[in-house]
Amino acid sequence: MSKKSTLVICLAVAMSMQAQAQKKATPAKKTATTAASAKGQQGSTRLIEKVTRKPGELKIPYEKYQLPNGLTVVVHEDHSDPIVHVDVTYHVGSGREEVGKSGFAHFFEHMMFQGSDNVADEEHFKIVSEAGGTLNGTTNRDRTNYFETMPSNQLETAIWLEADRMGFLLDAVTQQKFEVQRETVKNERGQRVDNAPYGLSYEKTSAALYPYGHPYSWTTIGYIEDLNRVNVNDLKNFFLRWYGPNNATLTVGGDVTPEQVVKLAEKYFGSIPKGPEVRNQKLPAPVLAQDRYVSYEDNVRFPSLTITFPTVPSNHPDEPALDVLSRIIGGGRTSIIYQNMVKTQKANSAGAYHSTSELAGEFTLTARVLPTQNLADAEKQLRESMAEFEKRGVTDEDIERYKASYESGMVNSLSSVSGKTSMLAAYQTFTGNPNYLTKEMQAVNSVTKADVQRVYNQYLKGKKAVLLSVVPKGKSDLIAKADNFKVDATGYKAPADQYSGLKYTKATDAFDRSKRPAAGANPVITVPPFWKEQLSNGIKVIGAKSDEVPTVTLLFTLQGGHKLEAHDPSKAGLASMTASMLNESSQKFTSEEISTQLEKLGSSISFGSGAESMTVQVSSQVKNLDATLALLEERMFRPRFDATEFDRLKKQRLEAIKNQSTQPTTVADNVYNKMLYGEGNIRAVPVVGTVKTVENISLEDVKKFYNDYFSPSVTNLVIVGDTDQKQIMSKLAFLNTWKPKPVNMPADTKLAGIDKTKIFIVDKEKAAQSEIRIGYMALPYDATGEYYKANLMNYVLGGAFNSRINLNLREDKGYTYGARSGFSGTEEAGPFTASAGVRSNASDASVVEFMKEIKRFREEGITDAELAFMKNAIGQSDARRYETSFQKAAFLNNMLRYNLTPDYVAKQNEILQNITKEEINALAKKYLPVDNMSIMLVGDKAAIKPGLEKLGYDVVELDPDGAPVAPAAAAAPVDVKKEEPKKGRKPKDTVGRTF
The missing domain is CATH 3.30.830.10 (Metalloenzyme, LuxS/M16 peptidase-like)
Known part of the structure; x- marks a missing residue:
């Protein structure tokens, strides 16, 4: 109910309800067991319940089973797309931790990706990626989940992987892996908490709100001192206490049958012994005697x-x-x-x-x-x-x-199948x-x-x-008032020890777990059918029917946006300000009245502006589409452009721009763009403008921009949802009254050149991490040309979790929470960029490793194994490309934007399958110019500059606006403490995704 966007993670209930729900469940017929009664288990798999859905009913159909070892299995059958989502949720989060051992649940989530008896180090990510899938794990206060979305022919592989780390993990946990993951978790904390504005807020509030010792009095990421204190045996005991099948739910949704899933669950999970009993927690609400x-x-x-x-x-x-x-x-x-x-x-x-x-x-x-x-x-x-x-x-x-x-x-x-599956897992x-x-x-x-x-x-x-x-x-x-509270441990009584006497007992099987399951036949993938239409005023329309949920999504894209500000760069940010004003009042309704009506409809209408376009996004349930489109017409064509609203938005915009100096990531992106595009190019200026340019913008400028450039002649419209062409176009007849006007696009500006590779530093005093950007201006988008091929080339360098760059900087060295590289061109040339947020004391070493990997790939090229991995991973990912309305809309929008023919996907697949090792290596030599790249860091200059100056590159200091800083008088040398590189490897993470 609260925070619906995170419903699948946060839903929970009072402790007694699990027993009540089990009592209320209607027993159904027993299902036969195959390997269910494996050695050490008693009884057979039980079908607990089967829930069906009537037409029009908001319900997720499923079947629920329980294995003899206590593992709950929930299966949702959905054959609309050839994909499967597998989720294993353990009922353990930071709420099961103790004083002095915060962060265990999250730390252990990292360790679960470090290999098990039958899955080698780094293999979990590699296997799933190579199969065309995606995966991750997340931890919160109350649960930890692991999941993969894969083509449906890979179901057995996904279940094999999850079972192996549930039953066969601990012998593969080494001190070396443990140390690297400790560093990665600390890097994650640095990126999300210590180096982020307001990053400590929730930690401070939690410590003051809950009594000392309450498991919510610390946050899931944990304290650095606890992470430093923990040892590998502590982690092993945490696994033995909480990671048993009786404290887990396996939920599978997608192109599967319940019989198929149960048989595989019995085979791979059935012999894993029960863990210790896990009882529900129930703690009294905090009581505050004073503010x-x-x-x-x-x-x-x-x-x-x-x-x-x-x-x-x-x-x-x-x-x-x-x-x-x-x-x-x-x-x-x-x-x-x-x-x-x-x-x-x-x-x-x-x-x-x-x-x-x-x-x-x-x-x-x-x-x-x-x-x-x-x-x-x-x-x-x-x-x-x-x-x-x-x-x-x-x-x-x-x-x-x-x-x-x-x-x-x-x-x-x-x-989506993943959304439904995750919801079932959370509720169970x-x-x-x-x-x-x-x-x-x-x-x-x-x-x-x-x-x-x-x-x-x-x-x-x-x-x-x-x-x-x-x-x-x-x-x-x-501050609001002087501090009057400090954490007090008086009266705290440590809970009874839950970790003594735990033993690791492996399952025994009648089959060879070390043998990776063979995949089934590849699913047949087809590009979703679509229709096209062009209105007399120039609007190009493309649409596709998607009836899995009763909604309709519209995306208008108007060419121009920030790019049009090249006509008058002194007012950069004008396109973005115009979009903001279109989100305000119309001639007929105030912005509050529009918001009220949209909320009552459960709909949304939002205007935005980016580097090369302005957008209008509309989302509505089918039953409320007419009323939503009436509000869209009002907002698009009858904006009020109220002076009071403009003054407020302009003031907020100016404050937001000034606030960017506190955000290292934003500073890095802005300065990097300025270096790439150079003075005189509008792309060197942030989309939101600068203080100086926004101060120049008047309400009359906004009105003129709207009148000059808000035109159907440069508009594409994508429609995806539970409606057909005739129905939706009749409802959009009002668009025909939109009068076209010529829009003069600015000529392309010459891009800045790079004479040689240099290091640029932007000072961020006392920063815990350094933001690194390395790159140059590369090439424009081309769906089947060198741009597409260059991204194939980059996949094993920095485009996948198992890429060379990420395995080096994150898994081997423990310098970062995630490192990556890629090309990002559009109609105009775009950059090749390698990036990461790294520990401050590993800044120079991280630059060395980035450049080493880029240079090595350029000189030595791709291996046969990497080439095969890339082809399999990208080729089999098609099964996930068109599932949701958003994915279909993105695909269709790309076709309109770049005037692509319907067979471009087939052409890409042909290129992918036929590209040779020699072609990849030639692309690496051509598009990885290691001697002509800019290396930029935003970090604590006093700590990072001495090490960077030893790397053999020219070092230039810039201010947060990207302007050169005059050299200061010589200062005493700074003693920079550096940590030795850690050895080992690591997985994908938590609360957010690295890739």
Whole structure:
């Protein structure tokens, strides 16, 4: 219910419900067992339940089984695409950890990719990638999951891989692998937490909100000191305690049958012994006797205040009402906080949200104010917004909008096999009932106005909270109130030891697990059928029917965007400002009224602008399409261009640009683009503009840009959804009234050249990591020419997880959380870029390894094994290319944008299968000019410059705008502590994907 975009991860329930759900499940006929009663197990596999779906019903059909060793198996059969999604979820996250051992669950997720008895180091990623699949693992407070999406002929391989690491992992866990993964996790923390603005916020809030020792009082990534303290035996014990089949759910969805999945589950998982019993946790909600004020200084521009109240766990009866409450108080343009603080320009951004986990929930109010504003004022304004809710109350429209948004979000989440499979896995893990969606929908539809008012009185009114102030360094006077809380361990009692006496017992089988399963016949892949049409005013339309979910997606692409600003570079950012204004009021409706109507429809309309185009994206359920298109017509053709709204957006834009200096990744990207494109090229200027150029933009400029360039003559329209050509085009008849106008595209500007490879440094004082960009301007997009072939060449260099660059910098050395390279051309030439965020004290060593790998690949070329891997991995990935509406829309948009013929995919496949080792090596020599690349780092100059100066390249200092910095007077040498490279290897990760 809370945060629907992460529903598949976060759904959880009170502890007793698993037993209740099992009691309520209707026993069905027993299914025969094959290898199910393998040695050491008793009984046979049981069919627990079978759930079917009636036409029009929002439900995921499935069959649920349980093996004798306690493994739950859930199967969703869906033959719409030749793919399969396999998910193994373990009911263990950081919520099972103890004081002093934070980060174990996440650390162990990394270790699960390091090979097992029958799967060699790095093989897990290689096997899945070579089969045309994708994979990852994630960890949160309450569960860890591992998953792969593959062509359906690879089902047995996926199950074999997951079973091998469940039952045969620990003998493959070495000290060497352990040390590399420790470094990788620390790099991940550096990238996501220590080197990110506001990165410590949730860690600080959690420590203040929950009692000392509560497993939510630390975050999933863990503390550095705990990561340094942990040893390999600790990790092994964590596996033995929590990674048994009786604490896991295997969920398989896609082009499979239940009989097929059960047979394979019995074969590969059936003989794995049960683990120790795992009991559900239940902890009391935090009780705060007073408001707890905490604060810290950070490298940020906007002072930030968050106020967090403890609430209820996931799936508690009060959760839906609290979700509605968060939307009314701070969830969007019509919310009280937005109206009081953002629209009035008292805050740069502000809002409220309600998030829940298995053991607790948190209701959060947040505001980021302008640089000189005091957070005491922000606290006053947030509390006044709460008080305003009491006077305002709850309306029928509030309830209607929430329910429509919920339904829309749920429908969209069911658009892919992976989405449906992950949802079944989460519901089973936390409720014992994969069909919990039905119960959740009933809870949402039962929410009343009185419920919302009651939960406000019960959980927020007069209640105490944690108030976290984050202020710019040296600005402690801006905090809301002096700190009055410190973590206190008094009274803490360590839990009973759960890890003594654990033994590793391997399964015994009647077959050879070391033999990798053979793949079935390759699935037949066909490009989705589509239709084309061109309107009299020039709009090119392409569409495809997709009836898996009752939705329609429209994507308008207008050529130009930022590129058109080359006509007047002094007003760069104008296209982006115009798109922002189109998201505001129309002549007939205010922006709040449009937002209200869209929420009630469960639809969205959004305008955006990028480097080479402006876009309009529309999403709607079929039943609400007419009303959504009426709002689209209003927004596209009757914008109000209100002066007050323009002033607010311009002020916010200027503050956002100034804030970029606190974000190392953004600084790196902006400076790198300036180096690539050179002075005088509009692409050297950020899409959002600079402070100077945005200050030059007036409302009249916006109106002129819209009138001159918002034209059907440069517009492509992609339509994908549950509608056919005749139906949708009749509904879009209003587009025929759109008058065309000539749009003069600027001539291409000469690109900057690189005379020789140099190192450029942008100083980011005290940065924990350095952002590295290495590259040059390469070539434009070509679907079947050298651009396509160059990306084939790059795949094993830096385009896959198992690429040379990533295996070196991440897996062998432990310098980074992820490193990569690739070509990114469009109609114009685009760059080849190698990039990573690396440990600060490994900056120079990382540059050495990047350049070594690029040079070695250029000189020595690809191996026979790498060539075969690349062909298999890319060739078999077609099964995943056209599954969702988004994927179909991207495919069709590419065809229109580059005027591609329908057979271009077949031509690509022919090129892929026939490309030779000699061709790849020639491409490497041509497109990897190691002596003519720019090497740029954003990091702590004092720490990284001495090492970089020893590498033999010229070193140039730049400011955050990319301008050269005048040399300073000579300073005393800096003693830079460097760590020795670690040996070993590592996997793919957690909360986000590396690739």
